[in-house]
Amino acid sequence: MIRFNELRLLVTIAMLLCIATGIYAQHDPQADPHFAKADSMASLYPKHSLNDLKGLSGKLTRPLSSDTEKFRAIYRWVCNNIENDYSFYTKNKKKREKLKHNKEELDAWNESFGPRVFRKLLSDHKTVCTGYAYVVRELARHADIPCEIVNGYGRTAHTNIGGDGIPNHSWNAVELDGLWYLCDATWSSGIIDPGEHKFIKQYSNSYFLPAPSAFGRNHYPLDTAWLLTEQKATLQEFLNAPLIYREALDHQVMPVYPDHFNVDAKKGQPITFRFKSPYVVKKAQLQLVRGSRVSTTMREVYHHDTGLYAVDYVFPYKGTYVLHILMGRDYVFTYTVKVTK
Known part of the structure; x- marks a missing residue:
């Protein structure tokens, strides 16, 4: 069962992060020829209860042989079954931007927002980025796959363009065959359409274990060890760089x-x-x-x-x-x- 107090802590961007190892990710896990089976497993349990993450993890992963396949099934299930709640997304975004210079009030907001995120995730399978990252981590850990939540700055056409930046996003780091990779189930699951005021479910492979150097173009962790690159851009370099979209990762440009x-x-x-x-x-x-x-x-x-x-x-x-x-x-x-x- 999802642990209520832990999820409340995870909702705050200022949570303690685990230290990454010095092992850097390889670049071509998407070339694995066995993803068809993993994706098929991910389609078998629509809207499975989140009160039994251990049971769900077992159902998704037992028929699969490699950790990469198992994690793929977990990742695709989360992307297929969890929705980004537009009202929570916009409310949280506006509040964090308003309070970014007032740490005490921002911490209070994060603390009060957590229980609402938790209830919505359990009842409706809807959440914000931290909820996605939490479910991915827990399902992976139940499959004995090391996985961490990474908090930091997500860069889109609507936020973190220049300025001082604001921590606004969460994603995952996962260890497969002794190497660390990065992934973002929130951004893989679909897109927020501000014009239509809604979340549009639209799976993309762009943020499933890409090269860390590409992933870091629009993700910047609070702990830069999670960049997983030898050379690490500064936060200001990140905030002032050209804006890229997930299709840039698809085209590998x-x-x-x-x-x-x-x-x-x-x-x-x-x-x-x-x-x-x-x-x-x-x-x-x-x-x-x-x-x-x-x-x-x-x-x-x-x-x-x-x-x-x-x-x-x-x-x-x-x-x-x-x-x-x-x-x-x-x-x-x-x-x-x-x-x-």
Whole structure:
């Protein structure tokens, strides 16, 4: 049974974190050919009671042989059966932003919010990120798979863009075959649509055990040991970097230059955007938003002398633009560009 007092503690971002080992994650667990069986197991127990996590864990994992398969079944079950509660998400987000400079009141809010999250999770299978991370951890531990909750900064189009940042998110680290990986069941399970004011269930593999360097582009832990990388970005570097989306992980493309979200450019002079990809990229679509005007252009991608892929653009007018870079129909990176004479 879920432990009430523990979940209350987990809801507060300031919880104590376990220290990560010095072992770094490998990069291709998604290539495991046996995930079809694990995903099939994950589909067998819809809305199973959360009062018996040990029993659920056994049902999901006993028929599977490897820890990676077992964890995959656990992860997919959580993503399939737990929903991100939109009203809780927005209420908690607004309150934390309002109280971010008042630790005493923020701690009090987290303490009062915890029991509501707990009740909603048990009764309706709805929660916020901490609830997702808790269920993943408990199911994994019942399967004798080491798993931890990681708290920190989640970066989206609506939060943690520049500024001082605010701890607002929780995810998991899991040890498989002696190596640590990162995953985020909340963001894998679907998306929050602010326009429709609802959560849209839409599973994505993007945040299931990706390369730590990619995962860290929009996740920054309070304990930087959980970055699982040799080189660790600072919090300010994280907050001011280009904004990336989960589709960037799907396409395995990462921005390299400019290395910051806010870019300065001169009218009539080309600016080059460089990125890395393990695959051949021939074209990219640029979408430019300036005030109420939106325009798109397809651009040729070429190999830059740095060995990276690159795309050029000349801004014909001064002003401030939001520049989205797309691969196919998918948004992958976003910058803001201030164009002067």
